Amino acid sequence: xxxxxxxxxxxxxxxxxxxxxxxxxxxxxxxxxxxxxxxxxxxxxxxxxxxxxxxxxxxxxxxxxxxxxxxxxxxxxxxxxxxxxxxxxxxxxxxxxxxxxxxxxxxxxxxxxxxxxxxxxxxxxxxxxxxxxxxxxxxxxxxxxxxxxxxxxxxxxxxxxxxxxxxxxxxxxx
Amino acid sequence: xxxxxxxxxxxxxxxxxxxxxxxxxxxxxxxxxxxxxxxxxxxxxxxxxxxxxxxxxxxxxxxxxxxxxxxxx
Amino acid sequence: xxxxxxxxxxxxxxxxxxxxxxxxxxxxxxxxxxxxxxxxxxxxxxxxxxxxxxxxxxxxxxxxxxxxxxxxxxxxxxxxxxxxxxxxxxxxxxxxxxxxxxxxxxxxxxxxxxxxxxxxxxxxxxxxxxxxxxxxxxxxxxxxxxxxxxxxxxxxxxxxxxxxxxxxxxxxxxxxxxxxxxxxxxxxxxxxxxxxxxxxxxxxxxxxxxxxxxxxxxxxxxxxxxxxxxxxxxxxxxxxxxxxxxxxxxxxxxxxxxxxxxxxxxxxxxxxxxxxxxxxxxxxxxxxxxxxxxxxxxxxxxxxxxxxxxxxxxxxxxxxxxxxxxxxxxxxxxxxxxxxxxxxxxxxxxxxxxxxxxxxxxxxxxxxxxxxxxxxxxxxxxxxxxxxxxxxxxxxxxxxxxxxxxxxxxxxxxxxxxxxxxxxxxxxxxxxxxxxxxxxxxxxxxxxxxxxxxxxxxxxxxxxxxxxxxxxxxxxxxxxxxxxxxxxxxxxxxxxxxxxxxxxxxxxxxxxxxxxxxxxxxxxxxxxxxxxxxxx
Numbered sequence: 001x002x003x004x005x006x007x008x009x010x011x012x013x014x015x016x017x018x019x020x021x022x023x024x025x026x027x028x029x030x031x032x033x034x035x036x037x038x039x040x041x042x043x044x045x046x047x048x049x050x051x052x053x054x055x056x057x058x059x060x061x062x063x064x065x066x067x068x069x070x071x072x073x074x075x076x077x078x079x080x081x082x083x084x085x086x087x088x089x090x091x092x093x094x095x096x097x098x099x100x101x102x103x104x105x106x107x108x109x110x111x112x113x114x115x116x117x118x119x120x121x122x123x124x125x126x127x128x129x130x131x132x133x134x135x136x137x138x139x140x141x142x143x144x145x146x147x148x149x150x151x152x153x154x155x156x157x158x159x160x161x162x163x164x165x166x167x168x169x170x171x172x173x174x
Numbered sequence: 175x176x177x178x179x180x181x182x183x184x185x186x187x188x189x190x191x192x193x194x195x196x197x198x199x200x201x202x203x204x205x206x207x208x209x210x211x212x213x214x215x216x217x218x219x220x221x222x223x224x225x226x227x228x229x230x231x232x233x234x235x236x237x238x239x240x241x242x243x244x245x246x247x
Numbered sequence: 248x249x250x251x252x253x254x255x256x257x258x259x260x261x262x263x264x265x266x267x268x269x270x271x272x273x274x275x276x277x278x279x280x281x282x283x284x285x286x287x288x289x290x291x292x293x294x295x296x297x298x299x300x301x302x303x304x305x306x307x308x309x310x311x312x313x314x315x316x317x318x319x320x321x322x323x324x325x326x327x328x329x330x331x332x333x334x335x336x337x338x339x340x341x342x343x344x345x346x347x348x349x350x351x352x353x354x355x356x357x358x359x360x361x362x363x364x365x366x367x368x369x370x371x372x373x374x375x376x377x378x379x380x381x382x383x384x385x386x387x388x389x390x391x392x393x394x395x396x397x398x399x400x401x402x403x404x405x406x407x408x409x410x411x412x413x414x415x416x417x418x419x420x421x422x423x424x425x426x427x428x429x430x431x432x433x434x435x436x437x438x439x440x441x442x443x444x445x446x447x448x449x450x451x452x453x454x455x456x457x458x459x460x461x462x463x464x465x466x467x468x469x470x471x472x473x474x475x476x477x478x479x480x481x482x483x484x485x486x487x488x489x490x491x492x493x494x495x496x497x498x499x500x501x502x503x504x505x506x507x508x509x510x511x512x513x514x515x516x517x518x519x520x521x522x523x524x525x526x527x528x529x530x531x532x533x534x535x536x537x538x539x540x541x542x543x544x545x546x547x548x549x550x551x552x553x554x555x556x557x558x559x560x561x562x563x564x565x566x567x568x569x570x571x572x573x574x575x576x577x578x579x580x581x582x583x584x585x586x587x588x589x590x591x592x593x594x595x596x597x598x599x600x601x602x603x604x605x606x607x608x609x610x611x612x613x614x615x616x617x618x619x620x621x622x623x624x625x626x627x628x629x630x631x632x633x634x635x636x637x638x639x640x641x642x643x644x645x646x647x648x649x650x651x652x653x654x655x656x657x658x659x660x661x662x663x664x665x666x667x668x669x670x671x672x673x674x675x676x677x678x679x680x681x682x683x684x685x686x687x688x689x690x691x692x693x694x695x696x697x698x699x700x701x702x703x704x705x706x707x708x709x710x711x712x713x714x715x716x717x718x719x720x721x722x723x724x725x726x727x728x729x730x731x732x733x734x735x736x737x738x739x740x741x742x743x744x745x746x747x748x749x750x751x752x753x754x755x756x757x758x759x760x761x762x763x764x765x766x767x768x769x770x771x772x773x774x775x776x777x778x779x780x781x782x783x
Contacts, residue, residue: 019225033244041240041685045716048229049236053181053210064229087271091314092285092689094278102338103283103298107682109344196708237713240685 015075021048021064022075024082028059035089036061042085047078176224178232180212185235186245187212193234201227266728269293269310276314282335286310287691289731299346300605300694301331304735346609350694353613353626357667359409360615360627361402362640363429365390366422367632367647371451372486375524375566377557379647380417389422390632397658398630399433403440404663410437413447414468415640417632420454430466434759444759447471449522452499453487460499464506469757472496474521474543476536480528497543504544514544515593516752521545525552525573526566533580541587541594548584549597550577552722555705556644570718574725581729588744598726600748605695606730608749615639617697617723621679624655624672634658636666638675641701653701675700678710686714692727 012025026036036059040049047063054060063078070078096103180190190212194203201218214231218224266288284297293310296302305313305324312318313333318325328334332343367388369380381388390398402410412433414426430446437444446468463470474496475481481493500519507517521540523529529536540548552573553566581596588594604612615622623638630636634657637643642653655661655669666672678700681687687696702719703712714720733741 037236037240037244038685038689040236041715043715044233044237044713048225048232050178050232051181051184051236052179053183059184064225066229081268084268084271087276088269089689091271091276091278095281095283098278098281099283099298099335102335102340105340106298106343106347109340109348233713237685241711 013079015072017070017072017075019064020068020070020075021062022079023060023062024079025054026059026061026086028057031059031086031090032093033059035086035093038093039082039085039089042089043078043082175215175217176228178214178216178228180214180235182207182210182212183245185212185239186242189235189238189242190214192238193231196234197227197231203231269307274311274314277316280316280318280335281313282333282338284333285689285691285693286314289728289735292735294691294731295333296691296694297332298694299332299343300350300609301333301346302606303327303331303333304731349610350605351611353611353618353622356407356409357405357663358402358622358624358626358628359405359407359613360411360413360622361398361405362413362415362627362629363390363395363398364415364417364629364631364643365395365419365425365429366417368421369416369418369451370421370453370487371418371492373524373558374484374562375526375553375558377554377641377644378415378417379557379644383421388417388632390425390630390634392425392428394630394632394634394658395425395429396432397634398636399429399436401630401636401658401661401663401666402628403433403436403442403444405442407442409443409445411445411447413449415449418451418454419448420450420452420459423454423459426468427462430468434466437759438761441761445469445757446759447757449473451485451492451496453492453495455499460503460506464503464510467757467759469520469754470503471520471522472500473524474500474539474545475523475526476529476532477539480532480535483528484524484526500543500545510756512756515546516754517756518544518546520547522549523551525550525576527568528566530568530572530576533576534583537580537583537587537594541592546593547595547597547600548580550580551598552718554641554702556641556701557647560648570721570725573722574729577726578729585733585741585744588747589740593747595744595748599730599745602695602727602730603745604749604751606727606734607745612751614697616699616702616719617695619679619681619693619697620676621697621699623653623675623679623700624669625667625676628655628666630658636661638672639699639701641699641705645701645705652704675710678703678712684711684714686720690714690724692724695727696723 014023015021016023028036036051040051040061043049043063046067047065050062050064052060052062061082063082065074065078067074187207190205194205194214197203197216201216201224203214203216206213206215216224216228216231218227269286269288282297284295286293286295288294289304292304292306294302294304295310295313309324312324313328318328318334325334329337332338364378367378367381368383368385369376369378370383372380399412402412412429414429416422419426426448433444433446446466447470448463448468449471452470452472473485474493475484478493481496482490485492487495500521504514504518508514521543523536523540537548552570555563577598581599584594584596601612601614601617604610611618613622613626615626618626623642627639628636629638629640629643631643631646635643635646636655636658637646638653638655645652646654653671653675655666655671677683679698681690681693681696681698684698687693687698690696698712698714698717699719700710700712703717704710707713707717712720730745733745
């Protein structure tokens with residue numbers, strides 16, 4: 001592992017020229033995790049990207065160039081762009097947070113469905129059980145359901161069932 | 175043999191498993207769990223292939239994590 | 248989902264397309280005063296877009312002040328930002344709602360485009376055939392009249408007041424009887440429904456004769472075809488046993504256009520539309536392609552890249568190309584088209600027109616793969632020759648290759664609401680909603696863009712895809728970069744041409760007359776000149 005001549009505090013930047021990779025340690029108290037994910041994601045077209053948590057409060061972003069034989073200049077550009085993208089992502093994240101209610105209000109009011117009102121025949125045949133929510137692609141399934149993992153403990157399952165029942169009641173009472 | 179460590183607070187196991195499944199045709203891949211990480215070991219036909227499969231696996235796992243959300247804390 | 252591999256060459260290709268990033272550390276942005284917006288460098292300026300699709304091109308200094316929240320109240324920049332909905336203070340929700348509603352008007356009704364694959368048989372052999380055509384003796388791939396009528400019943404059950412039935416194949420003229428049956432039956436059935444009904448046929452025209460043409464014109468069937476550019480290129484890619492595919496197509500284009508003129512129809516509006524499929528051989532011939540279209544009297548050219556469906560998957564090594572090469576070709580071709588327009592020749596590029604209608608016009612021309620969510624199942628349905636129903640044309644193309652992921656049901660048993668509420672349709676609507684797609688959610692072009700779940704599924708192993716190394720995303724971003732560069736340059740002649748390209752004039756002649764029901768008064772929301780399906 002060799003050093004990369006970049007202006008960064010000691011230990012925050014590491015480079016591995018043999019592997020063509022560079023790692024940047026990010027202060028997770030300054031950069032929210034969604035912004036770190038968003039910034040990391042931007043590089044998957046040109047780098048192999050890994051996130052790790054070397055110590056509490058820090059996230060390490062490692063970018064390994066996809067291009068063979070990356071030079072120190074390539075890696076310097078990559079990590080410089082990563083630092084820049086982190087700032088952009090944090091800014092975007094904050095903008096989204098600040099405006100979430102506004103965006104949801106506008107979108108909800110503007111968008112209507114494509115299905116139209118059901119006919120009487122549709123209503124007569126309508127399946128009001130959960131079967132109607134069949135989910136062949138598994139988009140609504142939990143990891144446990146999909147991969148046969150042990151279900152949550154009985155206590156939490158019971159609590160969850162009670163919560164669901166309350167939710168169902170309140171739906172019905174509307 | 176190449177080893178990858180996916181922190182359990184940053185990557186849901188589902189994303190790692192699905193990435194492994196996706197890349198399985200190109201390498202022999204196993205997964206273990208430590209208290210802090212999902213540890214993925216893979217071997218492919220050459221060092222270059224190993225680097226590439228490992229890299230694609232990292233990107234798939236990240237992509238799925240971003241799409242579906244990080245692990246519940 | 249199958250086929251999870253992706254093209255290893257894509258990332259390298261895309262490197263050339265990325266804009267130079269903004270120096271965010273120097274800008275020191277601070278959120279708080281801004282309404283939701285997204286940003287992207289465009290040459291020396293910064294493009295900002297907001298939730299309802301309004302946009303501004305700011306200088307770097309203006310952007311810095313805006314990003315820092317330091318724009319003085321009462322300054323011209325403050326007024327610009329405020330009036331375009333970029334500041335939280337004074338943000339007008341009702342105005343934004345109306346704008347977004349106009350952009351998403353396609354969501355207020357069900358599918359309006361219904362593609363009928365009346366046969367897979369085709370007399371032409373195309374190097375890239377997306378439809379997996381069948382030989383002329385494969386009569387079992389003809390749609391029956393009974394199946395066709397059931398497909399029409401489902402199409403007319405749509406909640407959309409506008410229904411277009413598009414005949415596809417194979418070559419639809421091979422099963423001409425069923426085409427006639429569909430036109431007659433749908434027109435009769437529609438007398439009760441009262442929809443604004445149109446028919447479109449995507450054909451290579453080589454089986455056309457005067458009797459058929461008389462009937463098609465009399466029944467107001469809009470005719471579209473494929474032209475791959477100049478004769479040599481076209482005939483190399485689209486082969487007839489007689490070796491004269493281009494000559495036959497051109498002959499009938501001219502004949503049909505003459506017939507429209509004889510009917511007294513405005514030739515600027517009524518003429519044969521042609522589709523281009525861009526292969527590697529097309530790239531250096533951008534000028535010849537444009538000239539061919541102009542010479543044929545076509546007023547639009549759709550510079551579509553090749554898709555990986557059907558035979559194109561097998562011939563990809565010969566026909567495919569890196570997407571940055573495609574974008575260079577696109578820029579050259581459209582630059583040339585803009586030059587021609589400045590000299591009074593009317594020719595528009597369809598991709599540009601779709602994007603510009605959203606960017607400049609503020610509404611959506613409802614091109615199914617360039618909207619959010621995409622039109623699969625909720626904007627269109629495809630009915631295969633055997634009665635199987637798919638969310639989209641690509642869905643039935645994938646089915647022809649053994650992948651049934653996009654099949655919704657069969658005309659014998661399906662009901663309309665089951666189709667549009669099908670779990671697959673819902674999954675596609677989620678996957679193609681750019682408000683929930685990683686990367687797209689932060690992309691400056693999000694208000695104008697769209698993604699194709701079937702393409703994502705085919706090339707990247709999931710209906711969501713992965714936009715950062717997705718070739719369609721690269722094309723969409725590249726084209727919009729080009730358009731905003733042109734808007735930034737502000738050449739009055741280019742701006743005039745762009746304005747003209749956003750003007751959609753409805754082709755009322757192609758709407759089927761209703762004898763005992765009143766005609767809807769507003770024009771169809773769908774892009775009225777772009778057949779959605781694959782090449783003829």
